[in-house]
Structure formats: structure tokens, C-alpha cells
Amino acid sequence: RRCAAQAAGPQTALAPSREEVITADPANNVTDNIFSKIGVNLHQQRGHPLCTIKEAIYDYMDKEFPGVFSKHDNLYPVVPTVANFDDVLVPLDHVSRSPNDTYYVNKATVLRCHTSAHQAELLRKGEGNFLATGDVYRRDTIDATHYPVFHQMEAVRVMKEDYWRATGLEPVVACERELKATLEGVARHLFGDVECRWVDAYFPFTEPSFELEIYFNGDWLEVLGCGVMQQSILDDNYAAGTKGWAFGIGLERWAMVLFDIPDIRLFWTDDERMTKQFPPGDLSARFKPFSKYPPCFKDMAFWVSPEFSENNLCELVRSVAGDLAEEVKLIDEFTNPKTNRTSRCYRISYRSMERSLTDEEINEVQFRVRDAVAEKLKVELR
């Protein structure tokens, strides 16, 4: 009953039908806008910068660990809630489980919010060393480096006992060392000399955990999460007493740094001025800005209700304005001391990557956004 995705190719993952992901279930929060991204599989399209990054990481990993890693880039993005969260030890009260952050098909099924959703499943199939790449879905704010659909590459590397023993190190230390050396190697392979730094982090499925940040356009950009795998994940799904490390790379972020791509929406355009700039496999391509059309700003102020959330606002803006919405930014907030009500003012910037927007057009979009906000978010427009 599954139908093939629009651009059928030999690699194309099966895509769900609309009815499979947009259901009448009260927990369902998948929008048409999100549905339209499932099955597109940018990471499988040869010549797409995300595919080029994927292949470059494969190359490096195969060189460092010949014949070790199996590769998956066609795993179905609609997964059991258990696989996405419970199997990787995400606590029941963790924010990522909230429908404010994750797309639920129903209580038992989600659009994966990370490729770690496949860790346990693949380990149970006996795969101890794999790279799993795919589209992931998150309700998130809107700006140049955040998009509700993006791509990750997961790595899991299990070390057999004789292997880590031969290092003469404690297993956790051996894992941490190999993990960091590997990722620094990947970064050097792609970027040559680049300023990067390790930051301590927390993930329920690794301990210790780290994030790698790269200096990009005047700021530190978080490009991956990683760590030494929690023992129980290996014990329960693979083999007792084995040790391992894992990482999850944000492919868009790496592609932005490597190819100088300034805005995450550019990955989704089929404007030839973008696509023609990236020959398959060419790591030396650099994005040359094509005339950037001017942005158009619209402000919107309202009294917030207790249920108000910024992710809901962003989602709503995106479902009305699509990729024309470049950024949604809080520019003012105050609380009336007498009534104790809080007012917020958001500035939406609209911009097309492909053409100049007319005033009428944006006014019309903004009207629809305002209507939708008043109706769906139960706030009082000012």
C-alpha cells in the first residue's frame, strides 16, 4: 500500500501515503508541508551537496576502517515511538518527546527526530558497525541554520574486547579516543584546516557525550553530537560486555560550512542557479551567491496565552508561507503589571530565493498568517 516517492530512482526509499502520516488521531501533528518532504531523500540525489557530503564521509570512513562499516541510507523515516525514544533510553519526561518538538503520527508512531532511532534495530540485526543516513523531522524555530526537516548520519562502532584490550586503555577511554580522532579526521578530510572545538554535552544514549562546533560566519556552529554508548544499549541489543561509540552528524551544517551555503533553505530549491553549482562528488565547489532578492519584514504583536509556544508559531508560519518564511524573530515582549498579561511582537522576514516578492503578495500572505495565528494559537492579536 505504500507508494513510491515522486522522483523514482533505484535508491529511492518508499514514501508513505498521505493517509498514513496525516491521520485523524488526536495525537497527530504532521502537516501537509512536512508530508511533502517525506520521500524526497535529498541525501540520495547524486550531485546534491548533502549527497556529496555523505559520500565524502563514506570515503573517509572506508579509508580509516576498511570494510568495517555497513551503510544504510534508505531506512523508513516513520518509526515506532519506542525506537525513536525508549530504545535509546530517552527518559519519559524528556522535552524531545513532547508534541511541541516531535511529529507524531499517533502515540505509537513518529517521524524520526534523529537517526539514533535506528541504533537498537540495527544492533539487534547483528550490525555492530554501521553508518545510517536519513531525513529527520523536528518542530523547531525558523532561521538560516534550522529547518524542520534535515539530514543526519548516524555511526555506531562496536569494539570487540580483544580490540580495546590491545590499546591498554580503559574501554571508555579507548572509545572516546577513537571517536574523537575519527571525527577530527572527518573534519580535516572535508575542511582541511578549520577551527573546531569539543564541548561537553548530554545525550541519554551516550556517556560521556560531546558536541563538535565549527567556527562559521563569525560564530560557533554545532555540527554533531556523539559519545561513548550506554552499556545497556549494547548489552540489550547486541552482545553483553561489548563497548562502542556513536555519533550523529547534521549533514546540512557540514555542507553549509564546506560549500559556503549561507541559508539552509537553499538545499530544497531546484533553482538551477543553485543546483548547477555543485557537480557530483566535487568537494571544492563553493556557493556563489546569486542576486539575493530583498527581504520583506512584517511585524505581528499579540497577547500570548499560557499554551503559546514559539514552535507552534513557526510551524503555522511555515504552513502558510512555506519557504518564503526566512525567519521568525521575537523583537519585543512586555507584561502589563496590572493585568499580568504578556504581549509579544514577532518579526517575520519573508524572502524568496528565486524571485522578487511583491508587496501585495506578502500582505496577502501576512493576512493569512495573522488569521491562522488568531484562530489556531488562541492568542489575541493587537
Ligand code: FA5
Ligand atoms: C542528536 O540528534 C543525537 N541523536 C546525536 C547523537 C548520535 C549523539 C549518537 C550521540 C550519539 P542533536 O539534537 O544535537 O543530537 O542533533 C545533532 C546535530 O543535528 C546537531 O549537532 C546539528 O548539527 C543538527 N541539527 C539539529 N537540529 C537541526 C535543525 N533544526 N536543522 C538543521 N540541523 C540540525
Ligand code: MG
Ligand atoms: Mg545538540
